Amino acid sequence: MKYRAPKGVQDIFPPEVYVWQEVEKKAKEVFSVYGYSEVRTPIIEFTEVFTRSIGEDTDIVEKEMYTFSDRAGRSITLRPEGTASVVRAYVQHHLYNLPSPQKFFYLGPMFRYERPQKGRYRQFHQIGAECFGEDDPRVDAELIEMLKRFLEEVGLSGLNFELNSIGCRKCRPEYRDVLIGFLAERVEHLCNDCIRRYRRNPLRVLDCKLEGCRKTTESAPQIPDYLCTECKEHFGALQQYLQRLNVSYTVNPRMVRGLDYYTRTTFEVTSESLGAQNAVAAGGRYDGLVEEFGGPSTPAIGFAVGMERLTTLLMEQREIQPPGLLGFFATMGEEAEEKAFFLVSELRKKGFWVEMDYRGKSLKSQFRKADRLGSRYVFIIGEDEIQKGVIKYKRMSDGAQGEVPEEEFINFLTSV
RNA sequence: GUGAGCGUAGCUCAAUGGUUAGAGCACUGGACUGUGGCUCCAGGGGUUGUGGGUUCGAGUCCCAUCGCUCACCCCA
Numbered sequence: 001m002k003y004r005a006p007k008g009v010q011d012i013f014p015p016e017v018y019v020w021q022e023v024e025k026k027a028k029e030v031f032s033v034y035g036y037s038e039v040r041t042p043i044i045e046f047t048e049v050f051t052r053s054i055g056e057d058t059d060i061v062e063k064e065m066y067t068f069s070d071r072a073g074r075s076i077t078l079r080p081e082g083t084a085s086v087v088r089a090y091v092q093h094h095l096y097n098l099p100s101p102q103k104f105f106y107l108g109p110m111f112r113y114e115r116p117q118k119g120r121y122r123q124f125h126q127i128g129a130e131c132f133g134e135d136d137p138r139v140d141a142e143l144i145e146m147l148k149r150f151l152e153e154v155g156l157s158g159l160n161f162e163l164n165s166i167g168c169r170k171c172r173p174e175y176r177d178v179l180i181g182f183l184a185e186r187v188e189h190l191c192n193d194c195i196r197r198y199r200r201n202p203l204r205v206l207d208c209k210l211e212g213c214r215k216t217t218e219s220a221p222q223i224p225d226y227l228c229t230e231c232k233e234h235f236g237a238l239q240q241y242l243q244r245l246n247v248s249y250t251v252n253p254r255m256v257r258g259l260d261y262y263t264r265t266t267f268e269v270t271s272e273s274l275g276a277q278n279a280v281a282a283g284g285r286y287d288g289l290v291e292e293f294g295g296p297s298t299p300a301i302g303f304a305v306g307m308e309r310l311t312t313l314l315m316e317q318r319e320i321q322p323p324g325l326l327g328f329f330a331t332m333g334e335e336a337e338e339k340a341f342f343l344v345s346e347l348r349k350k351g352f353w354v355e356m357d358y359r360g361k362s363l364k365s366q367f368r369k370a371d372r373l374g375s376r377y378v379f380i381i382g383e384d385e386i387q388k389g390v391i392k393y394k395r396m397s398d399g400a401q402g403e404v405p406e407e408e409f410i411n412f413l414t415s416v
Numbered sequence: 417g418u419g420a421g422c423g424u425a426g427c428u429c430a431a432u433g434g435u436u437a438g439a440g441c442a443c444u445g446g447a448c449u450g451u452g453g454c455u456c457c458a459g460g461g462g463u464u465g466u467g468g469g470u471u472c473g474a475g476u477c478c479c480a481u482c483g484c485u486c487a488c489c490c491c492a
Contacts, residue, residue: 058490059489059490059491060490063417064490064491081492114490114491115417116484116485117486117487118485118486119492121492124492126492193489196489204490259491268492275487276486276487277490279492280492282492303492304492305492306491362450363450363451364445364448364452365444366452367452368452368453369452370452371453375452380451382450384450392450396452399451
């Protein structure tokens with residue numbers, strides 16, 4: 001094979017593409033009811049947009065970005081996630097001068113240079129939502145409710161909502177110190193990965209899957225216990241509201257997110273059947289990011305849904321219903337073929353999906369083709385029909401046949 | 417970046433180191449001269465991922481390389 005797509009990117013064909021279209025449609029429907037407008041930001045940004053927001057020493061920035069120099073020597077990066085671009089756009093266009101909250105959603109491809117595996121690709125797609133300008137816990141609750149509703153509308157079940165608060169710029173450093181103190185006494189019991197995490201990002205040690213590390217960190221101090229009064233209140237109120245909105249969740253005090261910009265609320269939606277990459281959606285609050293980008297201090301919260309992971313689950317849980325072909329024209333003879341050709345054109349103009357045969361094949365093989373295409377009807381035009389001025393039809397589901405005068409054909413189609 | 421498993425027809429897979437690499441599905445045609453699905457028959461389709469090596473002989477064994485998959489790291 002001479003050409004193949006680069007590693008970790010994929011072509012999406014029918015029938016999967018119909019699932020994608022349905023998911024995108026549902027997202028637009030649900031999000032718009034919550035006041036979210038679509039925003040389309042570029043796929044490329046100056047590299048600093050990502051390094052500044054995601055964090056210099058995260059894996060994404062350190063080794064996963066598609067970065068290149070453009071012809072003028074500027075460093076450009078293919079977006080590895082959506083939030084940074086939306087925040088950049090929000091600040092660049094001074095949207096903080098508009099009434100708060102400003103609410104946006106986006107969908108499109110993201111790029112990370114990683115080894116692909118189940119649920120992970122180099123080009124992957126996210127649907128995300130961002131809400132700027134409010135720090136009220138009701139906004140957090142509302143956003144999580146919207147995510148839940150979207151996932152339900154799209155037809156997913158068996159999902160777990162996990163919730164945590166990782167504090168703010170004030171209280172997180174304090175907790176961090178306490179945790180480092182705790183870990184320092186037990187470093188020798190940690191795995192090699194965790195020893196590295198301990199130095200680089202100690203909160204991650206809590207997330208380790210290994211039995212040994214889990215055990216040593218069993219009695220570790222937990223973030224929720226070290227939140228400052230404001231963060232504690234915020235987290236408590238959020239939980240109250242979620243309960244009253246009937247959004248069930250579990251608090252996971254060990255959940256940490258990989259991007260530096262998160263503050264307070266973080267959440268993940270996971271599924272058992274996704275393999276190692278089990279998060280369908282994730283998000284959180286990022287109250288410092290707008291300021292970081294040079295805007296006024298502006299609280300914000302958002303999430304992103306992984307399209308590939310979502311559609312993978314959907315295709316496991318549901319049958320895919322491709323759009324149905326209404327009719328297939330089976331013709332006998334050149335005159336009939338010509339007639340069918342222009343008739344097909346007329347019908348499509350009226351919005352009917354019809355197809356025909358162009359190869360002058362046997363009637364039998366035309367029927368076979370119609371059947372294979374899942375056509376509801378076969379319309380037959382041969383010498384007899386032309387002479388009588390009729391079109392013969394056969395309903396494929398039960399084999400019922402009949403004739404319709406040409407001039408009534410459109411009416412006939414409308415009625416079936 | 418690290419580790420493991422797997423590469424044979426469009427797809428799913430057979431073939432003890434030994435003739436001309438097979439089967440099912442799919443595709444095309446016929447049995448049925450103007451009627452699909454079911455059945456039967458026939459046909460087209462392959463550089464066994466690639467390159468080297470061992471051997472009288474390699475799809476099979478060895479090495480390298482490329483690709484795919486899963487996992488680690490990390491994340492949607």
